[in-house]
Amino acid sequence: MSTLTSLARAVAVAAGTAQRTCTVRHVHVGARPLVFVPLALAGEAGAPLAAMAGADPQAPTLLVVAEPRDRDQRFAFAADLAAVVLRYVEGYLAAEEDTPGREQATRYADAPQLLVPNPAGIAFTRLLGRSTRFRRTEGPYAVPASVPLLGRWLTFFAERAESPASSLMLAATDMLAAHWATGQSPVEDLNLGALLGWIDPPPGMSGAQAAAMAEDPVRCPPAGPATDPTFDNEVLDQRMLAVRTARLAGDGRAYERARAALAEALATQLRPTWALMWRAVALLRGLPGGEHVRARWDADKDAFTWHARHVAAGGPPQPRRDGAVAAARRLAGLERVQEMVAAQRAFDDPLVMAEHRLAGEAFAGTVTAAEPDRVDRGGPRAVLRPRITVETGDEPRADRGATFTSPARPGQQARIVAVTAAGGRTRIVLELRGGMGRSLTPQPGSVPAVGESVSYAAFGDGYQPAPAFPAPEDTPWTHGGPPAPYVPSDEEAREDWS
Amino acid sequence: MLPSVSVTKSVETLERRIVALRAAVREAVLAGDRERASTLRRDLRAAERAWDDALAAAEAKAAAEAGAAAEAGAGAEAGAGAGHADAAADADAVHAAATAAAPAPQAAARGRGSLLPLREQVHEALSLLTVPAAPRLIATVHEAFFGGAFPSARLTSLKRDEERSFRAAPLARPYYICAALTADLLAPARGLLAISTWPMERRVIGSLSPRVDFLTAAIRVAEAVERLPAPVPAARRLLWRFAASIPGAADGAASMQPHEITEAALAELAVHQAADRAARQAAARRAREQLGDAEQLFGTRIGLAAGHRAGARRPAPRRRGR
Amino acid sequence: MTRTAAELAEQATSRILADLGRARRGVVVDSPPGAGKSTLVVRAAAGLAAAGEAVMVAAQTNEQVDDLTDRLAAASPALAVGRLAASDYAPPARVTRHRQVRLSTQLAGLAGCPVVLSTAHKWATVRAGETWPWAIIDEAYQMRSDLLLRVAGLFGRALFVGDPGQLDPFSVVQTERWTGLSWDPMQSAVAVLLRHNPDLPVHALPVSWRLPAAAAPVVAEAFYPFTGFRAATGPGERRVSFRTASFGRNAVDRAVETAAAHGWALYELPGRHAVRTDAEAVAACAALAARVVQRGALSHSERSPAGAPVTAGRVAVGTAHRDQVQAVRAALAADGVHGVTVDTANRLQGREFDIVVVLHPLSGRRDATAFHLEAGRLCVLVTRHRHACIVVARAGIPELLDAQPSAEPVHLNVPVRFPDGWEAHQAMMAHLSQWKVRAP
Amino acid sequence: MNGTEARLARIRGRALAKTHNARTIAALASNPGCARRAVMDAAGVDKPRIAAYAGFPAPFGQSRFALARGNAFEAQVKANGAAELLTLLREHLGLPIPQAHYDDLGEVGGNPSLDLRHARTKALLARAAASRGDAGTMFDHPLLRLQVGGRYAFLEPDLIAFQLHGRFHVVEIKSFAVIDGQADGDKVAAAAIQSAVYVLALRDALAEQHIPAEAVSHETILVCPKDFSSRPAAAAIDVRKQLTVLRRQLSRIARIDDLLDLLPAGLTFDLDPDGEGVPRRSPADLAAAIRQVDAAYVPECLSTCEMCYFCREEARGCTAALGRAAREELGGVEHVATVLRLAGAAGTPGAPGGTVASGTAGTPDAPDLAEAAELLRRAARLRAEALHTDAPRAGTPGREAG
16 A cells, blocks of 8 residues: 555545556456355365356356265365366466577466455465365375365465465455555455445446445355355255255255255355456456566466476475475565566556655656766776766655666666755756667667656666575574475375364 | 256245345344344245245156156155254254264164164163263264264253153152262252262262263273274274373374273373272262252252342353354 | 673673583574673684684674674784675775785685674575584574575574564565464574574673663663663763753753753654654754754763763664655755764664664554554664663654554464563653653 | 443443453453443443444354354363363373363352352362362363453353463363464454453452462463364463553553543433333434444454444545555545545546646645645645556557456
8 A cells, every 4th residue: 555545545435436556457367267266164164165166257167065064075075176177277288388588498378367256265275275285095085186186286376376476366356456446445345346346336326335235245245255144044054954954864855955955045145256256357357468467477377387297297295384495485585576576567557656756766757968978987998877867856765876777778777876956856867877788879769868758766677586595404403404304194184174 | 056947836936935035034133133033034944844845746746747656755755854853953953063973874864763762872871881971972972882863952851851750750760860960069060961870979070070980981982892893983983082082092093992092091090090089989978968869869959049040141152263 | 880780791791602612502692782792792703713713703784794893803903804795895994994804705715714704695695615613693683584594504503692672674575374483484583593492592781881871771671671781881970961052942952951961851742643754753853963963962971071072973863764764864954964864773773872863653643553563663763872862752652552452463383572562662651751841 | 339330321221231251351452542432331332232223233243153163162172071171281281190170160059150150260269279289170161250340240261271380271262273383363363362351350360369460371272173173272372462451451441431521411322212122212313322422433343343334434534444554644634535635636537637736726724734735745646647647558458468
């Protein structure tokens, strides 16, 4: 959040509809995303109750666990879900492409994308992955081979969802809230129906009215995984009881009837969210994609390729938790990615850049003077060091010596030489290096010309190399020493799923 | 979605009514209007029953036309009937014990088949355990070793019936399912059942007795498991639940050995026995001196003064699982 | 008084040095503000070197490393000192003036130096060859666990020194992925070290040479509830006098004089909610700092009983946010005052001044966020001064604290952090309110 | 009944006073700045009923599945003399084997009276404290009391454990799962502050018998299902911070008079029930009465306070309704309308950029708004400028998504 987005919220209140906080889309939306809407049984850890899943808005697959406390039925659910998810994922294992910049390296030409309604949906996916990926496929407590495989893929998606650069798994509320500001609070934005109500209210309704309507759990069932308590108490409980009763009575027909009635009851809770999900997808597709989105999606394709090949090569499932080295390495990666994405968003999107300008981390203005051919002969050899003067109405934190970067010329460094403020305007003299070719005269257009309107930021979207970490087996005594090598344990395999 | 797509007008109207009623009930609940909610709830249940019966009938009819009239019709009715019969009882049982997987069909069948009256099934289980026990354990033991399942909820009323019949005609029966008594006040110990023919020492409960009785029960169950001709999963599950709470009894459900569990239990018993026996003997002596026959079996109660009754509402129930 | 304080400190130090000899793995030393941390590091390094052990010294910033290098070289002129640095590093005079200090970007270039100093980040780039018998890690509470992971392979045993009361290291990444893990990479180097080696000896330096007698007790109570410490000097040993009289006793003068007399002043602005760069508050900070300089303050202390001029360089203004820094700098420049240090708590860590003006993190705030409440932030701000500290705040902070909801999530297997920011703020406000000067 | 109590009784009206429990006491800390909530809690007002009658029923409900799971789990770990719990305590508190005592304080001599149970709880705890561990280890359904704003609230911890040569430990049993050593931080926080309530009450009970507070450990024991099973696992929780928070809030409740003095004398939330108990007071009139007491609505209330929908409706148009962060970022300005006026209405749909923003619209009225105005105008100008920049650097066009 920033003053700019908060102002947008205020405007939304007055306007009665959500306001954009981005001019472009900063996430990748695939051509065939897999939408996954899970429901969980209240009170139990990751106990699936039902789900709607599929890549075709017209043909969702409905999965139901008639008796969620029955271990076998839960694994049956996992197997059914695996059938949907794995078939979808395998669809991306066909076409490959060369990996640019790497010799003889190929990767898959596209990657799957998993969309859930909200962050809780991601958390549930992680739990489901955790509870299935260690299962054994033979011996005691055996499950179908697809179950642990599903667990590994769900875990993969959920872990990618932690990276701000990844679009492999996204929550609809996150995506929408990142591009629009509503007239309500972030807490209330977690309600997908209310959020969409603000962004895209039904004709003849204000965003506020649409949001209010979406808060009525009877008319608009919550987007899960938690179900509405009154649904549990007044509907679900009776339906489940009927199923159990029919089974105890050993009456096959009554059992089928009761099961169908339960499925229908759950479907009523899932269908509205299913529709909302595809509306969200359509809204986001309506925005033009930011310039760096594709590069980030390429990184997602690499990650997908790596994991697919890891699985194919018989690699072990993801451990329960990161070891010392893995954790440190992952943190370093996340930190680098986070800075990179923040910069890329700003470079792609003037509205995002505006937030940095307001915060004094960037400025935009007009070039009032330029010495494109200036050469610095102070050093051992002469170097091209053009200078330009930019006049801006912004109030940047621009200290002498600080280095800035321009979205228009990301390869070029601009060092601040002088800053003079007068009458609400600030004059900033910048010395440029790089991105102008080899010779002592700059390539045409590589130095901003007088009159050109430019923007500069105190951050660049440049790539920093990953820091070096010890190998896991060299974990030092300060961090508990080398970890015991991972061996899947019986306990993990049999861990009863209450 | 439903088989009832191909179905009579009545079912469709019923379905519309059910949908409407469900919404109405939930709205009433959300609005905090309890009275209205419960009225609507009654209508809803009625509608749901009607809908189910209508479907059953329809199917039966279809089946009949297919020429399997007698069999299918009977099945459907039995199904519907039995269904609602259990529904009520089962409901409580299930809510009292959410995590207990519903009994497997065949076990259930055997349960219904068992001809013994409930009090004798309880007697069977308690006699195996040889110590006072809670309804839940009694039910589990009976299902594991005597193949009869009964919702433990039904046992709560049993003790009251026994006391009534005893007071009507004392000692008319060879045994009564009676209470265990708290050692301090000789009052009925909450939620424990015992057999009247047991010595008083066994029926009074001191502060160590729950542990001692748990260990004793573990030994009896272990012995019973060893006596079984063929392994019964339910019985081993039960034994594992004991073993898991006895130091050094077993490493895992798969690898546990009944005799090792017995030894471990005996080892801990040795630590508690003396202190527990002393407390129980003293209490038993007091009981025999101070109490009449009925009180010896069903305990005394500190009289509830009106004031106390008023103050006796429990603290507001605490939300769980949130 | 001072003598016994000196004895106390000496005892502690020699106990620590003795422990080094016995240490199997290492020793941790908690050091309250200005308690002679660097002195300890220098003595330990020299001592180990004298005993024929090679020592690698790691601090967190080049400035810290340069300070240590300077002091070590000065303390043991015969010792060959290596200064490992990145290629773009320009050594300051206080380093280059020592002939015995050798400079290199490669460890190979420093062969034969029994002591080599560098930043932890530079050390992390050194390929682990043969390991150093000893390492000294300075500012270890500001070093992050994952950085320690990268350097710990270089040494066998280590002395960890740092101030537990200051700001924890932080990350821009928000995740609970590692919460509860003993090796959570977001915790401090000392935290991870002690969770895996709970038996390591932990010492505490008992005497603060920086904080005056007026400050030590309240700071100790608010921020170091378990260890505590005392001031080296007694009441009245640190004074501030002025060479010029006040021109018209306005609130600013009264605040400056209150601080001079008592070591503390709370300059209270009328209570209201304000933007972060609250113009009045910013102006007040600038005016107070300026006035201290303009009035030609003299600091009288054990170092200079006759009094040393409090130049602009000996005055600092501390804030919570960078935009506040910028605003105060602008205001000072407008007043034509130059040389006063203005910076955020994070950047003031480890620095020392005679008089410090603090813009209270909660001043004008409507809600106290975790950031504003962090005990370490306040601790840094109110422990930079040798003589006096003037806190600028809008009225209403106690009420704000009272209305503060307590809703932070609680995680399993995560040691509770003490002191609690809320408690620390309450304690400081309660103390400061004695020295309140109301601004018009 | 002293003045304050009489006053609170009048505010509450004819309705029965809601007795506090650990959860409601813990909730005191969730929004201490809110006078409305403080007064209602102190007076023991039935907030859900009031909110519903005023037309804004609380959005909270609980699934019976969660309820059932919770009760079943507690029953399971406490079954057979708390056999499962004892195993955990032996690991965590290092209980020696002989300490396996179990006392059920759920009723006394078959009598569930709260006063009897409380008296007996105190007696047994004192005996245990005086003993050498041979007089009690686990106390099931103990009953404690705590004074909250002049009235006593009865509290029932899940269990209290006594450790030889050691201390009493409050044991809290929850049915949310601990998976790979971690649980939902908010749920643990709720459990921690509830446990802290019990620690306070337990210390009070012992203090009456001159047993020092240290006899009750500030480490409480949380018992939860492990991973995806129903096997219990235990974790120690340090509740020192929660204890200070609670003491603070309880002392505030005790100082409720300061708040009452600010309220109109006749204020009452009485529903004026007729013979059958049917309210005769008009909802509008009740709502008016509620508005007499200031609320401090923030979106966090939506998950903690039964009055939240009422207050949210009241707060429409306030920046607070957009969240604490937003209010802060909008310069602490109270009302959205003011924000927009100060911002020069720039950024509203269709409004041309800089011109309006830089214009003289929204000259701040109060001096303390001047800076906010400056900030907001700049924000509005930047926003408008960016929104009207012709070519956002769009790479791939929308459809075949980038």
